[in-house]
Amino acid sequence: MSKKQNIAVFWFRRDLRIHDNHGLYKALTSGLPVLPLFIFDTDILNKLDNKCDRRVAFIHEKVTELKTKLNEAGSDLVVKHGKPVEIYRELFGEFTITSVWFNHDFEPDAVNRDKAVTELALMNGIEVYSFKDQVIFEKDEVLKDDGNPYTVFTPYSKKWLSGLGKKDMESYPSEEHTNAFLKTEPTPMPSLSGIGFRETDHMVSPVRIDEAIIQHYDKTRDYPAQDGTSKVSVHLRFGTLSIRELVRTAFRMNKTYLNELIWREFYMMILWHFPYVVDGAFKPAYNHIPWRNNEKEFDIWCNGKTGYPIVDAAMNQINRTGYMHNRARMIVASFLTKHLLIDWRWGEAYFAEKLTDYELSSNNGGWQWAAGTGCDAAPYFRIFNPESQTKKFDPDGKYIETWLGDDLHMVQPVVDHKMARERALKVYKETLNKLK
Template sequence: MNIFWFRRDLRLEDNVGLYHALNSTEEVLPIFIFDEAILSQLPKDDARVTFIHELLSTLQKQLNLQGKSLAVFHGNPLEVFKNILAENSISAVYTNHDYEPYARKRDKELNQLFKEHSIEFKTSKDQVIFEKSEVVKDDGLPYVVYTPYSRKWKEKFKTISLIDYPSENKLDKITNHSYPFLSLSDIGFEASKIKVPPFDVSDHLISNYEGTRNFPAVKGTSMLGAYLRFGAVSIRKMVAKAIESKNETFWNELIWREFFMQILWHFPHTIQKSFKEKYDAIQWNNDETDFKNWCEGKTGYPMVDAGMRELNATGHMHNRVRMVVASFLCKHLLIDWRWGETYFAQKLFDYEQASNVGNWQWAAGSGVDAAPYFRIFNPTEQIKKFDKDWKYIKKWVPEVETSTYTQPIVDHKEARERCLRIYKEAVG
């Protein structure tokens, strides 16, 4: 018997690793492991855990129609596999690549276990079109600026074919087993009140994407993030959709995701340290009261407050507003980008480590392809450009034009001058 281990690929359709497992000569045990090391850091009503369980439940229903089922475990992956190996004769374990540092360390340990049992560990590329060092400069070094990376990405893309992996056609190869399908309560969690909205890649949305995506009061973004993060949709199908629609902007957004993934692969230290080392010399103010006000959407800057309240209430924040609130935290409040990155990691249902770290470092000026440190968003001017009718702001900050609304916790001009001084002292 072989195992297919679902991870960031929670779908039966066009799943590369699952396709290879089902095309092997052996029957396949499909499993998912709720990793206790990850879950122990999360609130018991975490929206992402609920979303993952909903996706697994969808898989289970699809498999039940075929008289099959998914085995769901909770624990340390190494211990889970030791138990499975003790109870079964396993020839190979199939899965898809995961590129985050924690996952790489976990897979290295598991590969050692499999070797000790003469089990093959077969992993496939599934969640990206190009991974690791597949798109690099002519000298073999990784790109650290998006535009030339995207240019090379598109050149390389012309030389390949988008292959479909019809993994859904061979589900009869899945073995019958007696392992359980754990409920949320079985793993110590409860259903979140926050629901991940459906994604939208309709022709209407994509054809209007360029003109609407920057306006938070308009439903102009695809909401694909969480679905790509957990592999509920195929990246190959989404890229094909972007190309078919001839919308370069939508396509570029998908490439940005892979740009940040290859940055994290080549520079895993950027989770904790600035990509541009000298930026770690910045003397952050790190005022805890200011940070609390930022977290709660009580800064006295309407777009910042609207964004943070949207995040706290829904687990989502509009992309344009993410840039505004991140710049405000780092530049106006002089609070370390790592504080903001951690808060987003706790709250965002579409949290993706590579993109989150990459975008926060961009906002702080310390990352790859970053805005120069002297570029400081004026949160009031951003309203004029992107929410001039105050529709978005009034939705989330209903008291904004009343005497009860918070006074600004910093003065824009003074904060800007302080930021420029502190940054200049650190980076010259």
């Protein structure tokens, strides 16, 4: 390979796969040899205090697999560690790059990163192309008739479904064009320790769409003791699975499952149009809630010692595995924000650190839903009763037994449910009345 040869760069980010990759397909069919690139971004990694981060371990594993596949195709994945703008500045000096290709990202930090890289490329006379890949509909593609973004899920989902056509679910067969990758010798892969992290016990389900689970999803999804959810969220988060493939399956097999995929895009759309939700309540009045923020009680919640078995089992599950069942996520979030009156942002940050499938938009949306501060139409006085949730969704106590075991009756409840419920209702009501 000559460094004088005109080439294109494809930048892998949240799309760690060769198959059905929109931006990669466009790059590979552009007529230029494509240099694949992945960057371990220090602007992101340096913010992570936990150096045994399951997400980083997962990404490192998948990037290694991707590099191996590209080596087998006679090419290589160039893996860098540093600030994206600085790495691109080096690459622009080293190779004759005429274009950079990537898929969209909607998180505020990612938008700023992509803007900076795009500006640098354009200054160097290099074209930049980006594409929609991690969602079916993005940004302004699903709007009200008056052109404003939706802020309530049900009408959004109806418009989303009415706009869905076969073309939206079509694949981009990037895997059929691997001969367009730049032919080059393998380069070293940075080790996990080389990027400042340590090995962890990350446990992730394989990349596969389990049609049997999707078929019965509406009947099994709420029971955490059952293997009734697809566990593909981490693969959607990092793009090891194609959203188009998953939506085709859901559309054919189970409308409830499809609805959950629409929820994911709804929260991404909320983040795009209302980026202030990253740091504050979607409903600004709720920023005035006087949270108790008792640090001792927060630690009790984090460590699964609240004395409410369903809550403690769920916290044990996330602490040990980096995963928590979705019904359990709602229960523990309601408990923290309503029973303990602890700021939803504390819980959101804890989930962000622990969940392998952490995604800013969904995590933020879920926590604000539980706290009553988000865009959900239901009022603030929805407060889950852990005992009735247990009777309904873990009636045989199997989930609790799995994650609590012998610790089941070891802890006194940190708070009385009836008192905590009345306290939460009083605090919310008084705060909101003052602002009227």
